[in-house]
Amino acid sequence: MGFSKGLFRRASQFKSLGFVIDLKLGVISKARMCHRVRAKTLQVLQILLLNNHQIVSKQRLLEAIWQDVVVQEQVLTQSIKELRDIFGADAIKTFPKAGYQWVAPVRPLVSVKASVLVLASCCAIVIALLSSLVATPHKAHLNIAFLPVENAIPDEIHQWVPLRGMEYLSQQLQHHSDLQVIGHDQVLYALEYSKATASLQPTEDMLVRLQRKLAANLIVLTRITGYPQDYQLHYTLVFEHSIEKGVEFAQTIEQSFDKLIAMLAKRYAEQYQLTGKNWHSDFSNEAFARGVELYLQQAYQQAIPLLSSALQVEPNLLAARRYLAASYANLDRQGEAIAILQHTIELPSIENTRELIRAHLMIGYLLINWPQGEPRVKELQDAQSHIEQAQKLAQNQQDKLFIAYTYEELGKIKRLQGQFEQATQLITQALEYHQSFYGQYGQTAALIELARVKAEQGQFSLANQYLKQAQDIADDNGAPANQIWVLLAKADIARLQNELIKAEQYAVHAQSIARHSDQPHLISRVEDWFNDRSPYSLN
Incomplete structure (x- = not known):
């Protein structure tokens, strides 16, 4: 018996493979089993049922259901899997490179009786479940x-x-x-x-x-x-x-x-003693996690919509704001990145002081490493102001890691201003903090910066001593990122001495480590050196 397309379109209930499907309630029932499915999966099911006479492309499903969010095809695959787990593998047929089609026999239910049967079946199951919950949560x-x-x-x-x-x-x-x-x-x-x-x-x-x-x-x-x-x-x-x-x-x-x-x-759990305050938003956490995954893959453009979506749902998710700013910065849109971080600083009440410290520090870092067209003297002064504010907050919290970071950046500013003695003092203070931490390789950044200070003073022998210390620490800890930073610093200092062949050798060595590590951000950092682009990025 055939059914008109109009009848299918008007129906909210269907029967297939012995299951009663109620799209309005989001319930799939059979005998004494009742399944509830996620909203997105229910939408996939609805589109497949209403178009069971044809193949529905993956692109059409993604655009119809996830229209406001940039997602990977995996989310659709997961929904198809959920439906096959309920109806069986043969209910939905996959057409490679074309899409999916609901191929199981299906007919619409338009009577009130069917609706009552579904509700009665589910209510009976709910009552049985509630009875069992009295004894066991x-x-x-x-x-x-x-x-x-x-x-x-x-x-x-x-x-x-x-x-x-x-x-x-x-x-x-x-x-x-x-x-x-x-x-x-x-x-x-x-x-x-x-x-x-x-x-x-x-x-x-x-x-x-x-x-x-x-x-x-x-x-x-x-x-x-x-x-x-x-x-x-x-x-x-x-x-x-x-x-x-x-x-x-x-x-x-x-x-x-x-x-x-x-x-x-x-x-x-029913019984657990929690400490501290936790925010919770399923969507914001999911979107944020997927955005971070894309960010770590250097897919910054794709990460931005997800991170933005997470912030729309949970505006106080400051880590998402930070990753969003970093995504813009790594796309050479530093002005937008600074605006986002500035907004974080201006929020009326921030309980997470470390995120506030990060915001000030990141603005300073951006102003130091990516000139924005302002007079350079003022730009460095603004950077210093933000980093000093970050340092003050870090000292109030006794956050030694970020105290060390602020000393490094203040030292870098003094180096750029040609105040080498002050630069050395500040970076040495950073090094002392890093030496108190578990894991020595945090010291390499400070040692590299000390080497740059000495190189700009023409003290190349002392610069090489600092770089050797940094190299030994990176090698001892098996930290490829730090090994690459040291080698690129050696290449920069060799180039400063007009030793171009030696500089190239250091960079090639760094390139080999980056490719062996198979980490995209390390590979691109070395490529930036070869292409005379700024090697700096926000991580």
């Missing part, structure tokens, strides 16, 4: 598995992170909440069974196998990056039918883990 039914933490810190002193990080997350969440956390030893066994390793992030197929093997309805993937005193923990929550991403910032790795544990417990 629903949140406690969540079985959580943490996979080994992906270590993306560019050194060799954080090799403990993958397994010890997984153990820490598992044990702390289990100890401090009533959630069901699958033991890390059981997870490692399942990884071995699934032919995965602790050092590799699992594929989608591996995740499905792991969920089945562990009986886990939430798998947590984590990735730690950054530097000592300034870490970022990127997380992905993999549920049975959805994925969510986010980022946590902290001065230590353990603090970033604790923030993730607190977020999970606050959202899903």
Whole structure:
């Protein structure tokens, strides 16, 4: 029996493969099973059902459903997977390079009776669920598995992170909440069974196998990056039918883990003692996390709409504001970057002092390294004013990392002003702070700046001594970024001495390290040197 297109268009309920689909309620039911799907996935289903007579292109789906946000094709793939998990793999056919088509038999339901049946079925299930919740809280039914933490810190002193990080997350969440956390030893066994390793992030197929093997309805993937005193923990929550991403910032790795544990417990546990204030917005965190991912891939233009969207939902998400400013700066739109950071400074109340420190410091950094067309003397004075304000805030908070950063930038200003003695004193103070931190490679930036000061004074022997110290620290810690910075500084100083062949050799060595590291921002930084462009960027 055929149905007119008009009937399909008017219908909000359909029947297919024994399922009753209610697009208005967002419910898919069959027998005593009732599924609720995400809003975006429901929209995908609606478009496929209403156009089941034809192939619907991926571009059409993306433009219709994610029209206001720049997204990758993966979000559509995830929605298709969620629908296939419910209806079976054969309900939706993939046409490579063309799109998708709903191929399962489907008919519209237009009677009131069908609507009542759906509601009655779902209500019965809800009542049964509520009855079971009297004895056991629903949140406690969540079985959580943490996979080994992906270590993306560019050194060799954080090799403990993958397994010890997984153990820490598992044990702390289990100890401090009533959630069901699958033991890390059981997870490692399942990884071995699934032919995965602790050092590799699992594929989608591996995740499905792991969920089945562990009986886990939430798998947590984590990735730690950054530097000592300034870490970022990127997380992905993999549920049975959805994925969510986010980022946590902290001065230590353990603090970033604790923030993730607190977020999970606050959202899903019945019993947990939280400390401090946490903002929460599913969309802003998701958009922000995806924006940061694109930023780290140097896809700055694509990152901007996502970061902007996150800020529209959560205006006080200052980290998103910072990444947005950095994206503009790295696209040579420094004026827009400074305007965004200036707006951060002017916000009426900022609880996150470190973000306020960053805003002042970044404005100073931009004014130092990218002249904006103002008289240079005034520009450096403005930069100094912002950095001194950042230093004052950092000293009030006893934030030694950012005190060190401010001394470095103030020293750079004095070098550019030709005040070499003051520059040396300021940078030496920065070096002393860095020497107190875990992980020596923070010292390399200060040593490089000292070398530049001495080189501009014509003291090349002393400059080379500083660079050798920096090189030794970078090599000892296996930090490719720092090795490259040192080599490019050597190349600059060799060029200053008109030793062009030696300069080229240093730069070629830096290029080799960058390509071996496979990190886009390092590769582009060396390319900028060869093309006589500013090697500076905001990270």
